[in-house]
Amino acid sequence: MNAETGSETMQKQPLPWSTAARIAWRELRAGKAKFLFVLLSVAIGVAALTGVRGFSTSFARTLLEQARSIMAGDLSARMFRQATAAEAQQLDRLASPQAGLGVRRTVVTETVSMAMVQGDPVPLLVSLKAVDPADYPFYGTVTLSTGADLRAALTDETVVVDDNLLVRLRAKVGDQLKIGGKWFRIAAVIMKEPDRMTAGVGLGPRVMMTRHAMEETELLQPGSRATERYLFALGDKLKVADVRAQIEKILPDAQVTDFRETSPTLTQGVDRATGLLSLICLVAMVLGAIGVAMAMRAHLQQRIEILAIMKSIGAQSSDILRIYLIQTLFLGVVGALLGVVLGLGVEYAFPTVLGRLLPLRPEIRLPLSPVLAALGTGVLTTLLFCLPPLLDVRNVRPSLVLRRMVDSGNGEGWVTWLKEHKVQLASIVVILAGLGGIAAALADSMLVGKWFAICLAGLLVFILGLSAVTLRTLRAILSRTRLHLPSALRHGLANLYRPGNQSSAVLAALGTGVMLILSVFLMQRSIVNALHEDVKVDTPNLFLIDMSTQEMPGIRAELKKQAGVIGDLEAVPIVSARMESIDGTKVEDLKLKNYPNRLLRNTTLSWADVTPDGTKIAEGKWWTGTGGADLAVVDRVAKRLDLKVGSKVTFIAGEKEIPVTVTAIYKIVGEHAFARSEFILPKVQLEDQPAVWYGDIHARPSAIPEIERALFATYPTVTVINIADILQTITGVVDQITIVIRFLAGFSILSGLIILASSIASTRFRRIREVVVLKTLGATRNRIATVFSVEFVVLGLLAGAVGTLFANVLSRILLHRMDVVFQRDVRGSLTAVVGTAVLAVVTGWVASFHILGQKPLEVLREE
Amino acid sequence: MIEVKGLKKSIRNGTRTVEILRGIDLLIPKGQFAAIMGASGSGKSTLLGLLAGLDSPTEGEVILDGIAISKLEEDKLAEVRGRRIGFVFQSYQLIPTLTALENVMLPYELNAKGDARKKAEPLLVAVGLQDRLHHYPVQLSGGEQQRVALARAFVLEPPIVFADEPTGNLDSANGQHVLELLGERHRESATTLVLVTHDPQIAERADRRIVLKDGAVLSDEMQGLAASVAGAGTTR
16 A cells, blocks of 8 residues: 555655645634734734825825915926027927926016006006916916906906005006006906915016917017016926926026925925824834734744644645745735725725815825835735744744653854854845835935934844843842742743743834834924924014115004004015125126026125024024124025135125125025025125115904005005915915824824734733633632733833833934924823833733633643 | 664753653564553653654664654655654644644645545544544544544555554543554554553553663563564563
8 A cells, every 4th residue: 555655655846836825725714713813913004004105195295286386386497588499499398298298387477567547647566477377377276356267367458466456546346457558457356376475576566467468568678677487387207306407407597496495384394294294104114014023923823833733744844834925925915905905995084084174185096106015015024024934944843742842942152043044034134125115115204214214223122132131130030039029920020031922022012113103293293383383373474565764664653553463564674786706706707507697686685683583594603793794695595606604705786895705504494574585794784775675564364455555555665465365375284284294193103002902912822821721720810810910011111111212212313303393291201101001901901801711621622 | 664773862951951862772673563651751752753753863863764864854854754654642733723634634735646635535434533524623522633633644654653642632432442443554554653652551452562761761572462473572
């Protein structure tokens, strides 16, 4: 008989994958409940990542859309001439869909002119804006008093105007207005012009007309003072920076800006939100990975004895590797898919849940990249935690089936250990690199990504070291004091370091979780506070242009009388000047990129002897006292002109030559009068020059028409620009950021807690045997629960303390880099430490509850 | 044929090294039924583990049908275990997540080609479990589980079967039944059978009785029919 089967059995080849899959499947089918637990753990981890990432991507896109509306495009190129035919051709190439670019563009022409209404011969200086209503604006909308669409309202025979113009000319909608040589009908009042702040602050109230109408007025003659603003819309695929570089090349003398430069508050808000969302995504990924890891670890540990049995009946290591690789991958993939579905569900549910709070509804598409990232994370983490132990299968001694106690550790050196585990180590390195790649793709912010990785690695090394030291110390202390301690306490503490305990793994998982959760909490708190700091209620919403030095005291007094005005007038003096040279080089000879020389030939200076509100020094120092030959430059211009602290600049104002040295470079941090200044000098340098003043105040929106009328009565030449609507856009966005940040932070904290709880619960299987033995020996449930509580409290406190420490370090570093003040939160930190201990004990109890009720024989029989 | 030369095994227990086997020499010819006896801790299970290649000795050699298994690398060893050895354990060691039939099919699927079910089912019928094919181990009594284990040990018709206290966890009726089945399979397929037990009554059924004490052979004698035929009984 032996001979008969001999021929069959002697041709041992690797187990076919199909057979391996069949064997793996049989096992899965049998232990449905246990596998469901593993599947759910994987799914929750992956769901958290999918949901958070998907929603934050949609949200960030919507936010950016709002930010773009302030420029009405993605990019703008401002010139004092029209593009030449050759340039236009190159710009057309950007627009051609064949080149795969499809950049849309429209031109906005701005100039000043006189306007008068029928029956009143006194003309008014107005700032004209000619647009193509078919394209303009690319983002945001022009809101009109009649509720009509701009395309419908604006024809070649009509204009739409500022409310201010009607006040000054005592005109009304429907009246005729003469501009240049042509009469127009006033079709509506402009309630909101999205790019009012980025359009040049012109003189006089706004009048908007079509480009064709502008030509008909014959105002634009060669040499007339007009600005051409090309607006570009990029669509989804193109990067702003790439297109910007191309446009800068095509139009070398144009001032190119992108939407991120328009509102510092908004951009900073969006940047911080992106940073935090990026952190939240990474947190979700790591938490998800922990969930997957703990589930898989527990799953494999229960399989070790089965592996031994398989080996004893002749399974080769490679057979076992195949069977369990298929099985774990199946669990990983199915769990991950389930998680993606769950995550998408959550993501679609967000806007419904938040519907009332969120004025904007992020447009949700099937987020392919987050789904892939989540799937990849799930599967790679599964491999990371399953492959090394599976590769270790060759070291599983089949004699495990004969006796539980196996020869533990041969006391070889670590070099031997490394040699023996080189395959495992190599696989770990490869998989970690894969996860790192996913993390890098998830972290939109390199800053966040870098520090996150450093702190995570630091924490892991620290916590594993700490757990080794603590457990050793505990052992030393216990061996001395053990007889003096109550026996339940003794037993609980001893549990921490007994062979086969997972203390280190649980500590690492729990500590990491606490660090992540608390960092998110601390960061969202500080960022939300900072956001609200930036858009305080008294942020100016009314700009006053062209006030003379003589008028200033009177205007201040008039504004003081107005009940609707909140706070004082902030004013910045403007002196016309031209720049003569930089570091001895004449301006004409400077090779400037994307800064029209004309801007330097006709620039404006301001004075201030202390750092003005709304600016912050980025480099150097503001002068002290009355100052001397000093100059402060805004960072944006300093970069373009390549100015450093110490650069020598000469201006000419009137007839006077003003040589100064750059002593400070400042940046703009809020919507204030000085936000529009580019060069600030000490007062002594400019006070003898004729100056006009630009100012801003905050007024109750309802009182604005009244204020406009009062100012016009006494100071008819002063232009008032109402940006209350635009400001509302900004505060609206900031409020939304706040809500979403809080919600996502809450969501990731909650899912983190669930995952941590399940990681503690996953240790329950190893407790079954112990409980049974204890019960057989007559231990009550209470007694066993006490023993476990001691163990969990110690684990929770240790992990909580280390996690809290690292959370404070990580969020402090990140916030510092994001220019946000870190707010220490002692109560929050303490809560985290104690909370972790409580969580550990409670989940420990809940997970063990079932075990405590089990009859010893049921388990012993399974042995 | 099983040859054992100067077999030693020690394990480390914390800082101490414990010698479990202190040098054992044996020769078990093909087709023999040998019983290994000894008190608890005498080293009989360890010896069996080493004979079956479940563990590696500290010193000495085990040669199965001319193959020195002690020096074999893990995968070769697995191959030997799969093809040449059947094993029956005291605590059955069935895979809890597989049904009775699947447990018996498993070694075949791992080590041979062909229809595993065709081999496994008749064996289960032969041990009287025709109604229990699709039951999981927890749904079977101890005796039934051990009979599944028995069927599993014989599914590849190995030339050598090792049994470690196969009736240790069973009542006497079930124990009897298992022993009878074991004997039957042994006779039918002319298998070499090595059985560890501390029950003298079971040992009496064997052709040869080897007694261990403190990791060394205390006595080794042929008995019954085999003794009269071969006269090979020896005492240390």
